[in-house]
Amino acid sequence: MIETAGLTKEYPGVTALDRLDVTVGEGVTGLVGANGAGKSTLIKILLGLVPATGGTARVLGHDVATDGGRIRSLVGYMPEHDCLPADVSASDLVVHLGQMSGLPYAAARERASDVLRHVGLAEERYRPIGGYSTGMKQRAKLAQALVHDPRLVLLDEPTNGLDPSSRDDMLSLVRRIGTEFGIAVLVTSHLLGELERISDHVVVLDGGRLLQSSATTDFLHATGSLLVEVQGRHDADQVLGQALVDAGLAARPAGDALIEVDIRDERTADVVRDLAVDLGLGLVRLQERHHRIEDVFREGGAGSVQPT
Numbered sequence: 001m002i003e004t005a006g007l008t009k010e011y012p013g014v015t016a017l018d019r020l021d022v023t024v025g026e027g028v029t030g031l032v033g034a035n036g037a038g039k040s041t042l043i044k045i046l047l048g049l050v051p052a053t054g055g056t057a058r059v060l061g062h063d064v065a066t067d068g069g070r071i072r073s074l075v076g077y078m079p080e081h082d083c084l085p086a087d088v089s090a091s092d093l094v095v096h097l098g099q100m101s102g103l104p105y106a107a108a109r110e111r112a113s114d115v116l117r118h119v120g121l122a123e124e125r126y127r128p129i130g131g132y133s134t135g136m137k138q139r140a141k142l143a144q145a146l147v148h149d150p151r152l153v154l155l156d157e158p159t160n161g162l163d164p165s166s167r168d169d170m171l172s173l174v175r176r177i178g179t180e181f182g183i184a185v186l187v188t189s190h191l192l193g194e195l196e197r198i199s200d201h202v203v204v205l206d207g208g209r210l211l212q213s214s215a216t217t218d219f220l221h222a223t224g225s226l227l228v229e230v231q232g233r234h235d236a237d238q239v240l241g242q243a244l245v246d247a248g249l250a251a252r253p254a255g256d257a258l259i260e261v262d263i264r265d266e267r268t269a270d271v272v273r274d275l276a277v278d279l280g281l282g283l284v285r286l287q288e289r290h291h292r293i294e295d296v297f298r299e300g301g302a303g304s305v306q307p308t
Ligand SMILES: Nc1ncnc2c1ncn2[C@@H]1O[C@H](COP(=O)(O)OP(=O)(O)OP(=O)(O)O)[C@@H](O)[C@H]1O
Pocket: 011, 012, 014, 015, 016, 033, 034, 035, 036, 037, 038, 039, 040, 041, 042, 190
Protein backbone atom coordinates (compact mmCIF):
# COMPACT_ATOMS: atom_id res chain seq x y z
CA MET A 1 0.00 0.00 0.00
CA ILE A 2 2.72 2.45 1.04
CA GLU A 3 6.48 2.29 0.71
CA THR A 4 8.99 4.97 1.64
CA ALA A 5 12.77 4.93 1.20
CA GLY A 6 15.03 7.43 2.90
CA LEU A 7 12.08 9.82 3.14
CA THR A 8 13.20 13.13 4.61
CA LYS A 9 11.47 16.44 5.29
CA GLU A 10 13.45 19.42 6.48
CA TYR A 11 11.74 22.58 7.62
CA PRO A 12 13.98 25.54 8.50
CA GLY A 13 15.62 24.44 11.74
CA VAL A 14 13.55 21.23 12.08
CA THR A 15 13.99 17.76 10.59
CA ALA A 16 10.37 16.56 10.63
CA LEU A 17 11.21 13.23 8.94
CA ASP A 18 14.67 11.74 8.97
CA ARG A 19 15.50 9.09 6.31
CA LEU A 20 12.35 7.07 6.90
CA ASP A 21 12.05 3.55 5.45
CA VAL A 22 8.50 2.29 6.06
CA THR A 23 6.27 -0.30 4.41
CA VAL A 24 2.52 -0.42 5.05
CA GLY A 25 0.41 -3.35 3.88
CA GLU A 26 -3.26 -4.42 4.04
CA GLY A 27 -5.27 -4.25 7.26
CA VAL A 28 -5.01 -1.61 9.97
CA THR A 29 -1.62 0.00 10.58
CA GLY A 30 -1.15 2.27 13.57
CA LEU A 31 1.29 5.17 13.26
CA VAL A 32 2.24 6.22 16.75
CA GLY A 33 4.46 8.96 18.09
CA ALA A 34 4.54 11.87 20.48
CA ASN A 35 3.33 15.28 19.33
CA GLY A 36 5.83 16.56 16.78
CA ALA A 37 7.13 13.07 15.90
CA GLY A 38 6.29 13.68 12.23
CA LYS A 39 3.03 11.76 11.77
CA SER A 40 1.05 14.54 10.05
CA THR A 41 4.04 15.48 7.91
CA LEU A 42 4.30 11.89 6.68
CA ILE A 43 0.59 11.76 5.80
CA LYS A 44 0.74 15.06 3.91
CA ILE A 45 3.75 13.85 1.92
CA LEU A 46 1.99 10.56 1.13
CA LEU A 47 -0.96 12.53 -0.27
CA GLY A 48 1.34 14.67 -2.40
CA LEU A 49 0.23 17.79 -0.50
CA VAL A 50 3.70 18.61 0.85
CA PRO A 51 6.92 17.86 -1.05
CA ALA A 52 9.65 15.77 0.62
CA THR A 53 13.16 17.25 0.69
CA GLY A 54 14.80 13.83 0.27
CA GLY A 55 14.08 10.18 -0.46
CA THR A 56 11.05 8.66 -2.18
CA ALA A 57 7.56 7.43 -1.35
CA ARG A 58 5.02 5.40 -3.31
CA VAL A 59 1.34 4.99 -2.47
CA LEU A 60 -0.57 2.22 -4.28
CA GLY A 61 2.39 2.11 -6.65
CA HIS A 62 2.26 5.84 -7.50
CA ASP A 63 5.11 8.24 -6.87
CA VAL A 64 4.06 10.98 -4.42
CA ALA A 65 6.35 13.49 -6.12
CA THR A 66 4.61 13.26 -9.50
CA ASP A 67 1.24 11.50 -9.00
CA GLY A 68 -0.34 13.36 -6.07
CA GLY A 69 -3.63 13.94 -7.88
CA ARG A 70 -3.99 10.29 -8.82
CA ILE A 71 -3.13 9.20 -5.27
CA ARG A 72 -5.74 11.56 -3.78
CA SER A 73 -8.40 10.11 -6.08
CA LEU A 74 -7.66 6.59 -4.80
CA VAL A 75 -7.03 7.37 -1.14
CA GLY A 76 -9.37 8.71 1.57
CA TYR A 77 -8.00 11.33 3.98
CA MET A 78 -9.33 12.38 7.35
CA PRO A 79 -7.36 15.47 8.42
CA GLU A 80 -6.48 16.07 12.05
CA HIS A 81 -7.84 19.56 12.41
CA ASP A 82 -11.42 20.70 12.19
CA CYS A 83 -11.89 22.00 8.68
CA LEU A 84 -15.63 21.57 8.14
CA PRO A 85 -17.92 24.34 6.80
CA ALA A 86 -20.33 25.27 9.62
CA ASP A 87 -23.31 26.21 7.47
CA VAL A 88 -23.45 23.05 5.33
CA SER A 89 -25.05 19.74 6.35
CA ALA A 90 -22.91 16.58 6.55
CA SER A 91 -25.10 15.10 3.84
CA ASP A 92 -24.50 17.98 1.38
CA LEU A 93 -20.79 18.07 2.18
CA VAL A 94 -20.23 14.36 1.64
CA VAL A 95 -22.29 14.36 -1.59
CA HIS A 96 -20.24 17.33 -2.83
CA LEU A 97 -16.91 15.70 -2.01
CA GLY A 98 -18.11 12.48 -3.65
CA GLN A 99 -18.76 14.46 -6.82
CA MET A 100 -15.35 16.14 -6.50
CA SER A 101 -13.86 12.65 -6.50
CA GLY A 102 -15.57 11.95 -9.80
CA LEU A 103 -18.87 10.29 -8.85
CA PRO A 104 -22.01 11.34 -10.78
CA TYR A 105 -24.57 13.17 -8.59
CA ALA A 106 -26.96 10.22 -8.12
CA ALA A 107 -24.14 7.82 -7.22
CA ALA A 108 -22.59 10.41 -4.88
CA ARG A 109 -25.95 10.78 -3.06
CA GLU A 110 -26.31 7.05 -2.67
CA ARG A 111 -22.74 6.55 -1.45
CA ALA A 112 -22.99 9.54 0.92
CA SER A 113 -26.11 8.11 2.48
CA ASP A 114 -24.42 4.70 2.91
CA VAL A 115 -21.20 6.01 4.45
CA LEU A 116 -23.01 8.44 6.77
CA ARG A 117 -25.10 5.53 8.03
CA HIS A 118 -21.97 3.38 8.48
CA VAL A 119 -20.23 6.06 10.56
CA GLY A 120 -23.33 6.48 12.71
CA LEU A 121 -24.71 9.85 11.56
CA ALA A 122 -28.46 9.38 11.25
CA GLU A 123 -31.10 12.14 10.95
CA GLU A 124 -28.61 14.78 12.13
CA ARG A 125 -26.81 14.47 8.80
CA TYR A 126 -29.35 16.94 7.36
CA ARG A 127 -28.54 19.60 10.00
CA PRO A 128 -25.74 22.21 9.55
CA ILE A 129 -22.39 20.92 10.82
CA GLY A 130 -21.90 24.07 12.96
CA GLY A 131 -24.26 22.60 15.56
CA TYR A 132 -22.50 19.22 15.78
CA SER A 133 -20.63 17.81 18.79
CA THR A 134 -16.93 16.98 18.32
CA GLY A 135 -17.82 13.30 17.95
CA MET A 136 -20.33 14.06 15.18
CA LYS A 137 -17.79 16.26 13.38
CA GLN A 138 -15.21 13.46 13.54
CA ARG A 139 -17.80 11.10 12.03
CA ALA A 140 -18.55 13.56 9.23
CA LYS A 141 -14.81 13.85 8.50
CA LEU A 142 -14.55 10.07 8.41
CA ALA A 143 -17.57 9.75 6.08
CA GLN A 144 -16.06 12.14 3.50
CA ALA A 145 -12.86 10.06 3.56
CA LEU A 146 -14.86 6.96 2.58
CA VAL A 147 -17.36 8.33 0.08
CA HIS A 148 -15.41 7.52 -3.09
CA ASP A 149 -14.80 3.90 -2.07
CA PRO A 150 -11.03 4.26 -1.55
CA ARG A 151 -8.63 1.33 -1.32
CA LEU A 152 -6.69 3.02 1.45
CA VAL A 153 -7.61 5.63 4.06
CA LEU A 154 -5.22 7.85 6.00
CA LEU A 155 -6.80 8.86 9.32
CA ASP A 156 -4.96 11.58 11.25
CA GLU A 157 -5.81 11.42 14.97
CA PRO A 158 -9.47 10.38 14.52
CA THR A 159 -10.02 10.18 18.29
CA ASN A 160 -8.76 13.72 18.95
CA GLY A 161 -11.03 15.62 21.33
CA LEU A 162 -13.43 12.72 21.94
CA ASP A 163 -14.71 11.62 25.35
CA PRO A 164 -13.91 8.01 26.39
CA SER A 165 -17.14 6.48 25.08
CA SER A 166 -17.02 8.29 21.71
CA ARG A 167 -13.36 7.32 21.51
CA ASP A 168 -14.26 3.64 21.86
CA ASP A 169 -16.97 4.00 19.20
CA MET A 170 -14.53 5.67 16.79
CA LEU A 171 -11.89 2.99 17.38
CA SER A 172 -14.40 0.20 16.69
CA LEU A 173 -15.40 2.01 13.53
CA VAL A 174 -11.78 2.30 12.37
CA ARG A 175 -11.28 -1.39 13.05
CA ARG A 176 -14.41 -2.26 11.04
CA ILE A 177 -13.21 -0.18 8.09
CA GLY A 178 -10.05 -2.31 8.00
CA THR A 179 -11.80 -5.64 8.52
CA GLU A 180 -15.45 -5.67 7.30
CA PHE A 181 -15.03 -3.04 4.57
CA GLY A 182 -11.64 -4.41 3.50
CA ILE A 183 -10.10 -0.94 3.15
CA ALA A 184 -6.45 -0.63 4.22
CA VAL A 185 -6.09 1.89 7.04
CA LEU A 186 -3.17 4.00 8.25
CA VAL A 187 -4.30 5.63 11.50
CA THR A 188 -2.28 7.96 13.73
CA SER A 189 -2.49 8.55 17.44
CA HIS A 190 -0.25 9.67 20.27
CA LEU A 191 -2.24 7.37 22.58
CA LEU A 192 -0.49 4.05 22.41
CA GLY A 193 -3.16 1.87 23.99
CA GLU A 194 -5.62 2.85 21.26
CA LEU A 195 -3.45 1.60 18.42
CA GLU A 196 -2.49 -1.52 20.30
CA ARG A 197 -6.18 -2.47 20.39
CA ILE A 198 -7.13 -1.93 16.76
CA SER A 199 -3.98 -2.32 14.65
CA ASP A 200 -2.55 -5.37 12.92
CA HIS A 201 0.76 -3.60 12.55
CA VAL A 202 2.33 -0.69 14.40
CA VAL A 203 4.88 1.85 13.15
CA VAL A 204 6.53 3.96 15.84
CA LEU A 205 8.06 7.35 15.02
CA ASP A 206 10.25 9.34 17.36
CA GLY A 207 11.63 12.73 16.38
CA GLY A 208 11.08 11.96 12.68
CA ARG A 209 12.95 8.67 12.85
CA LEU A 210 11.58 5.13 12.63
CA LEU A 211 11.84 3.56 16.06
CA GLN A 212 10.10 0.29 15.27
CA SER A 213 7.78 -1.30 12.71
CA SER A 214 6.29 -4.69 13.54
CA ALA A 215 3.14 -6.77 13.88
CA THR A 216 1.16 -5.72 16.95
CA THR A 217 1.46 -9.24 18.35
CA ASP A 218 5.27 -8.84 18.32
CA PHE A 219 4.93 -5.76 20.49
CA LEU A 220 2.90 -7.79 22.95
CA HIS A 221 5.10 -10.88 22.93
CA ALA A 222 5.59 -12.75 26.19
CA THR A 223 8.83 -11.93 27.96
CA GLY A 224 9.14 -15.44 29.29
CA SER A 225 8.49 -14.70 32.94
CA LEU A 226 5.69 -14.99 35.47
CA LEU A 227 4.57 -12.33 37.89
CA VAL A 228 3.52 -13.80 41.24
CA GLU A 229 1.74 -12.24 44.20
CA VAL A 230 1.12 -14.13 47.45
CA GLN A 231 -0.50 -13.28 50.77
CA GLY A 232 -0.75 -14.93 54.19
CA ARG A 233 2.12 -13.45 56.22
CA HIS A 234 4.00 -10.15 56.14
CA ASP A 235 7.07 -11.66 54.42
CA ALA A 236 5.09 -13.96 52.10
CA ASP A 237 6.96 -12.77 48.98
CA GLN A 238 10.39 -13.35 50.53
CA VAL A 239 9.47 -16.81 51.82
CA LEU A 240 8.10 -17.94 48.46
CA GLY A 241 10.97 -16.25 46.59
CA GLN A 242 13.50 -18.25 48.63
CA ALA A 243 11.52 -21.48 48.13
CA LEU A 244 11.48 -20.91 44.36
CA VAL A 245 15.24 -20.34 44.31
CA ASP A 246 15.72 -23.48 46.43
CA ALA A 247 13.62 -25.36 43.86
CA GLY A 248 16.11 -24.26 41.20
CA LEU A 249 14.04 -21.49 39.56
CA ALA A 250 15.31 -17.99 38.74
CA ALA A 251 13.14 -15.78 40.97
CA ARG A 252 13.65 -12.16 42.01
CA PRO A 253 11.68 -9.35 43.66
CA ALA A 254 9.74 -7.22 41.14
CA GLY A 255 8.62 -4.41 43.48
CA ASP A 256 5.35 -3.98 45.41
CA ALA A 257 5.81 -7.43 47.06
CA LEU A 258 5.67 -9.08 43.61
CA ILE A 259 8.01 -11.87 42.54
CA GLU A 260 9.18 -12.39 38.97
CA VAL A 261 10.00 -15.97 37.98
CA ASP A 262 11.64 -16.98 34.69
CA ILE A 263 9.58 -19.60 32.84
CA ARG A 264 11.78 -22.71 32.56
CA ASP A 265 9.21 -25.02 31.01
CA GLU A 266 5.45 -25.60 30.95
CA ARG A 267 5.57 -26.87 34.58
CA THR A 268 6.92 -23.61 36.05
CA ALA A 269 3.48 -22.23 36.93
CA ASP A 270 2.56 -25.54 38.62
CA VAL A 271 5.74 -25.42 40.72
CA VAL A 272 4.88 -21.88 41.88
CA ARG A 273 1.33 -22.94 42.76
CA ASP A 274 2.41 -26.08 44.64
CA LEU A 275 5.11 -24.27 46.65
CA ALA A 276 2.60 -21.56 47.64
CA VAL A 277 0.21 -24.28 48.84
CA ASP A 278 2.98 -26.13 50.73
CA LEU A 279 3.92 -22.89 52.51
CA GLY A 280 0.29 -22.15 53.39
CA LEU A 281 0.26 -18.95 51.33
CA GLY A 282 -2.64 -17.57 49.32
CA LEU A 283 -1.87 -17.16 45.61
CA VAL A 284 -3.34 -13.80 44.56
CA ARG A 285 -1.78 -13.46 41.14
CA LEU A 286 0.06 -15.72 38.69
CA GLN A 287 0.36 -14.11 35.28
CA GLU A 288 2.62 -14.12 32.26
CA ARG A 289 4.47 -10.87 31.77
CA HIS A 290 3.98 -9.14 28.43
CA HIS A 291 5.70 -6.29 26.68
CA ARG A 292 3.41 -3.42 25.79
CA ILE A 293 3.91 -0.83 23.09
CA GLU A 294 4.82 1.66 25.81
CA ASP A 295 8.02 -0.33 26.39
CA VAL A 296 9.27 0.65 22.94
CA PHE A 297 9.12 4.27 24.02
CA ARG A 298 10.73 3.57 27.36
CA GLU A 299 13.57 1.73 25.64
CA GLY A 300 13.76 4.29 22.84
CA GLY A 301 13.67 7.18 25.26
CA ALA A 302 10.83 9.23 23.70
CA GLY A 303 9.66 11.65 26.33
CA SER A 304 6.14 12.91 26.02
CA VAL A 305 4.06 9.97 24.82
CA GLN A 306 0.95 9.39 26.86
CA PRO A 307 0.04 5.80 27.58
CA THR A 308 -3.74 5.35 27.91
N1 LIG B 1 4.87 23.94 8.00
C1 LIG B 1 5.82 23.71 8.93
N2 LIG B 1 6.84 24.58 9.08
C2 LIG B 1 7.81 24.37 10.00
N3 LIG B 1 7.84 23.30 10.81
C3 LIG B 1 6.85 22.40 10.71
C4 LIG B 1 5.79 22.57 9.77
N4 LIG B 1 4.94 21.51 9.89
C5 LIG B 1 5.45 20.72 10.87
N5 LIG B 1 6.59 21.26 11.36
C6 LIG B 1 7.45 20.67 12.42
O1 LIG B 1 7.77 19.35 12.04
C7 LIG B 1 7.75 18.48 13.18
C8 LIG B 1 6.76 17.35 12.93
O2 LIG B 1 5.41 17.88 12.92
P1 LIG B 1 4.12 16.98 12.66
O3 LIG B 1 2.94 17.89 12.67
O4 LIG B 1 4.35 16.14 11.46
O5 LIG B 1 4.12 16.05 13.94
P2 LIG B 1 2.96 15.10 14.46
O6 LIG B 1 3.65 13.84 14.87
O7 LIG B 1 1.87 15.00 13.47
O8 LIG B 1 2.48 15.86 15.74
P3 LIG B 1 1.01 16.41 16.07
O9 LIG B 1 0.26 15.23 16.55
O10 LIG B 1 1.30 17.41 17.17
O11 LIG B 1 0.48 17.03 14.82
C9 LIG B 1 7.39 19.35 14.37
O12 LIG B 1 8.59 19.72 15.00
C10 LIG B 1 6.71 20.55 13.73
O13 LIG B 1 6.90 21.70 14.54
